Amino acid sequence: MMRPARSSSARILIAQFSVAQVLIAQVLVALLAGAVFGLGLSLSGMLDPARVRGFLDVAGAWDPSLAFVLGGAVAVASAAMLLRRHLRRPAFDAEFHLPATTPIDTRLILGSAIFGAGWGMAGLCPGPALAALSLGLAPVALFVTAMLAGMVIHDRLAAPQPGGSQS
Amino acid sequence: MSAYWPSLMGGTLIGLSAGMLLLLNGRVAGISGILGRLAQGRQMPTNAAFVIGLMLGPLFYRLWSGAWPSVTITASLPVITIAGLLVGFGSRMGSGCTSGHGVVGLARLSPRSLAAVASFLAAGVATVTLMRLVSP
Structure with a gap:
């Protein structure tokens, strides 16, 4: 199902942009995604090992805050996953690179x-x-x-x- | 409840980052995978850019809030070393960590990721509980 789409979309990608332009776009996306991820970690409290261990200490003074971090992250990522089903390929690559089941x-x-x-x-x-x-x-x-x-x-x-x- | 708003907002940003990387670059935001590929010299430009961005995150937080995020480490240096070795080895063996399995995998409803999350949460809870019992 995906195979014919992959080769044709790869051709579209090459027709519209040069390889260098696509790589620059990918690098900028990765840089921005990394920064948003790092800001999110900083804001969430996940950067603090004491709070992470507090979350794992269910039999002691349990700190549930990281459940909110995971819940928020999974909710937003799920929306992206649903959106992905309607896309033939990502914006800056010929195909989605998802781990095989x-x-x-x-x-x-x-x-x-x-x-x-x-x-x-x-x-x-x-x-x-x-x-x-x-x-x-x-x-x-x-x-x-x-x-x-x-x-x-x-x-x-x-x-x-x-x-x-x-x- | 209000105490958990920063956690929820931070989680939302993490989900946004994972969504952005998937829909624009077609890649999974799994940090152990990104770091592992970087260590193997695969897809260097994008993986290096992501790691640099990740390290810029706390700097943006500092600019925005005026303070560094708190990082409180109580473990001794030998414990830190063993923990680092286990985290590196285990995340490669289990094909992912808290981000790849915990965020992206659960969002994909992957049975493998659900099993991985159950396994590392159980091991994490057991380790913290044991360490507290041994040296309260």
């Missing part, structure tokens, strides 16, 4: 549990950790360095067979 497997569950354990220990996950680098705090820089090392260790030692998708 694969079955729920051990890697997904175990990997997410390992991620969750680290998230709970420090109260930091990749987005807030990168954004918080701007504040120039040494523990955040250490966390980001260790996180990158963890990614490289995974890709070297525990990467799946070719064809695995990352979202």
